[in-house]
Amino acid sequence: MPSDLSKGKIAYLCPRENYLKVYIPVIAEHLKNGFVLEPVLIVPASGDTFWGNKNDTAATVDKLGCYDVLNQITILQAKDEKHLLELLYENDVKVVVEFTAYTNKEIYNYVLPESKKKGIKWCVLGSNGDELRVADTDGGKLLANWDLITVINDLWRKWTDEYLEKVNPSAVKYVEASVAIGNPVFDQVEQLGFERQKILEKYNIPADKRIIMLVPAADYSISWLYKQIFFNNLATNLINLGLFKQLFKKHACDREGALIKDYDRIRNYAVALRKIREFADRNNALIICKRRHKDGKLKSCERKYIDMTFEEGRFYPFLTLELLAVADMYVGFESLCFLEAIGMSRPAVNLISPLRMYFSDAGLNGAYWNKLWLGENAMFKMKDVSEVYNIFEDKDWEAFCEKMQGSLDEQTEKYNKDTREEFLNIFLGSSEFNSARRFLDAVEKIL
Numbered sequence: 001m002p003s004d005l006s007k008g009k010i011a012y013l014c015p016r017e018n019y020l021k022v023y024i025p026v027i028a029e030h031l032k033n034g035f036v037l038e039p040v041l042i043v044p045a046s047g048d049t050f051w052g053n054k055n056d057t058a059a060t061v062d063k064l065g066c067y068d069v070l071n072q073i074t075i076l077q078a079k080d081e082k083h084l085l086e087l088l089y090e091n092d093v094k095v096v097v098e099f100t101a102y103t104n105k106e107i108y109n110y111v112l113p114e115s116k117k118k119g120i121k122w123c124v125l126g127s128n129g130d131e132l133r134v135a136d137t138d139g140g141k142l143l144a145n146w147d148l149i150t151v152i153n154d155l156w157r158k159w160t161d162e163y164l165e166k167v168n169p170s171a172v173k174y175v176e177a178s179v180a181i182g183n184p185v186f187d188q189v190e191q192l193g194f195e196r197q198k199i200l201e202k203y204n205i206p207a208d209k210r211i212i213m214l215v216p217a218a219d220y221s222i223s224w225l226y227k228q229i230f231f232n233n234l235a236t237n238l239i240n241l242g243l244f245k246q247l248f249k250k251h252a253c254d255r256e257g258a259l260i261k262d263y264d265r266i267r268n269y270a271v272a273l274r275k276i277r278e279f280a281d282r283n284n285a286l287i288i289c290k291r292r293h294k295d296g297k298l299k300s301c302e303r304k305y306i307d308m309t310f311e312e313g314r315f316y317p318f319l320t321l322e323l324l325a326v327a328d329m330y331v332g333f334e335s336l337c338f339l340e341a342i343g344m345s346r347p348a349v350n351l352i353s354p355l356r357m358y359f360s361d362a363g364l365n366g367a368y369w370n371k372l373w374l375g376e377n378a379m380f381k382m383k384d385v386s387e388v389y390n391i392f393e394d395k396d397w398e399a400f401c402e403k404m405q406g407s408l409d410e411q412t413e414k415y416n417k418d419t420r421e422e423f424l425n426i427f428l429g430s431s432e433f434n435s436a437r438r439f440l441d442a443v444e445k446i447l
Contacts, residue, residue: 007038007092008036008037008038008092008093008094008095009037009038009039009040009074009091009092009093009094009095010030010035010037010038010039010040010093010094010095010096010097010443011039011040011041011042011076011087011088011091011093011095011096011097012026012027012039012040012041012042012097012125013042013096013097013098013099013103013107014041014042014043014059015043015044015051015058015059015104016051016057016058016059017057017058017059017063017315018057018312018315019059019099020059020067020315020316021185021188021315021316021318022099022125022127022183022184022185023041023097023099023125023184024067024069024070024315024316025184025185025187025188025191025316025435025436026125026184026187026436026439026440027039027041027069027070027073028069028187028191028316028436029187029191029436029437029440030436030440031069031072031073033437035440035443035444036444036447037094037095037447038073038074039073040073040074040075040076040091040093041064041070041073041074041075041076042075042076042077042078042084042087043058043059043060043061043064043075043076043077043078044058044059044060044077044078045060045077045078045079045083046058046060046079047060051078051104056293057293060077061075061077066314067314067316069316074091076091080106081104081106081107081110081111084107084111085110085111085114085115088111088115088120089115089118093115093120094119094120094121094447095120095121095122095123095443095447096112096115096120096121096122096123097123097124097125097443098122098123098124098125099124099125099127099130099131100124100130100131100134101124101131101132101134101142101143101146101149102130102134102137102142108142108145112145113145116145121147121148121443121446121447122145122146122147122148123146123147123148123149123150123442123443123446124146124148124149124150125150125184125439126149126150126151126152126156126178126180126181126183127152127183127184127185128152128183128336128339129151129152129156129368131149131150131151131152131156131178132149132151132156132157132160132175132178132364133364133365133368135160135163135164135171135175135364136163136363136364136365139164139167139168139171140160140164140167140168140171140172140174140175141168141171143171143174143175144171144174146174147446148178148179148442148443148446149174149175149177149178149179150178150179150180150181150438150439150442151178151179151180151181152180152181152182152183152427152428153180153182153426153427153428153429154180154429155379155426155427156180156368157175157176157178157180159364159367159368159371160175160364161175161176162367163363163364163367179438179442180429181429181435181438181439181442182428182429182430182433182434182435182438183339183428183435184435184436184439185318185321185340186340186343186428186433186435187433187434187435187436188316188317188318188321188433189321189343189344189433190433190434192316192317194317194321194322194325194344195325196325196326199322199323199325199326200326202322203308203310203322203323205286205288205308205326206286209284209285209286210280210283210284210285210286210328210408211285211286211288211326211327211328211329212276212279212280212285212286212287212288212327212328212329212330212331212408213288213289213290213323213324213327213329213330213331213341213346214276214287214288214289214290214306214330214331214332215289215290215292215330215331215332215333215335215337215338216289216291216295216299216302216333217269217295217333217334218292218294218295218296218333218335269299269301269333270301270305272333272351272391272400273301273302273304273305273306274301274305275400275401275404276305276331276404277304277305278404279404279405279406279408282407283407283408283409285328285329285408286307286308287305287306287307287308288306288307288308288309288310288323288327289302289306289308289309289310290310290312290319290320290323290337291309291310291311291312292312293312310323318340320337320340321340321343321344324340324341324343324344324346325344327344327346328346328347328408328411328412329346329347329348329349329408329411329412330346330347330348330349331348331349331350331351332348332349332350332351333350333351334350334351334352334373335350338350338380338386339427341386342385342386342420342423342424343424343433345415345417345420347384347385347386347411347412347415348385348386348387349386349387349389349400349403350373350380350386350387350388350389351389351390351391351400352373352374352388352389352390352391373388379423379427382416382419382420382423383416383419384414384415384416384419385415385416385419385420385423387399387403
């Protein structure tokens, strides 16, 4: 290890607030148990910088004062890519950390190569799979310039290897050099504790009710069919009229590449929510909903069936983990938030939409999705831990309705902790939450 590192820095690039749910656990571990480099956080100087401001989530300084951990480190503000490069040099940065290999193009094409000429190392801090899924965009070429890529698990590495062997074998070596560390967001469980009574009081959640945590269906704009059929009652009702049904079948369903093949089986978002509401009422339970920036405006059926709604906010403690800490059960619409439910030992129900059920098999993202969610052997289907239902298939819909006729006590009493632990050992590499230290150890090896 070079001897000139004692005054050097490790800089975490943070264009968006939600990166903090992964960055702060690593910084907290760093401050508590030490690391050879001093941590700094680099954020946009304003919401309209070169980093962009997706869903108004830019991690500007005015949003960071609530995080005690960040008050103990230096926070720098970058105006543009040239200023960012200057900050790296002026602050003796030895290592730069990014959330994904698919970083801002000005950074990847200018700041990264220029800074590497000065010996600065660039690392990807893996968390949910995005760190390798970018290989789908260019056959793995984006992976080439990183000194260290850490990933959530060895499965991601295996599946990406298999994909790149077909499309660009020369890029396989970048994946093979990556290091599996799990997901640092789960380190918050050990670092913060998440005491139930304190969380109930913090958010004014009644203590005399059972609690179902819901993650709603995202208001995606990438598919007209997805929005108009799955979420919109009017469109669904029109499609089910004889004339409209025939027109849709003729002009959409029968076309090559159509997402939905059977319009007779459509059950819309409101119907699914009503079933969850009926289940909650039978079990004297509240439905609390954690919304994300991508969920769009609150829908009328959400106002009707959900008791309490929480908008995305603080990330340390991470709101999702806080709400799961007080919940008895999790229900989500095709969301990876269910992984946090597994981490918090909560029974999980996952509902899948038409867009995902007809995901193309082509490409790396399709392969990931199919292995995780679809089919009898889908990894996310775990008996007495996590169920996955396609509400557009009769068999799954009937099974979901039957589950919603059961008792909440049964869900919690039958929860299989051994299956959960086995899943965590595979998916995070450990059922102990220590990803932050695993990341720092991997960084130290490249210095």
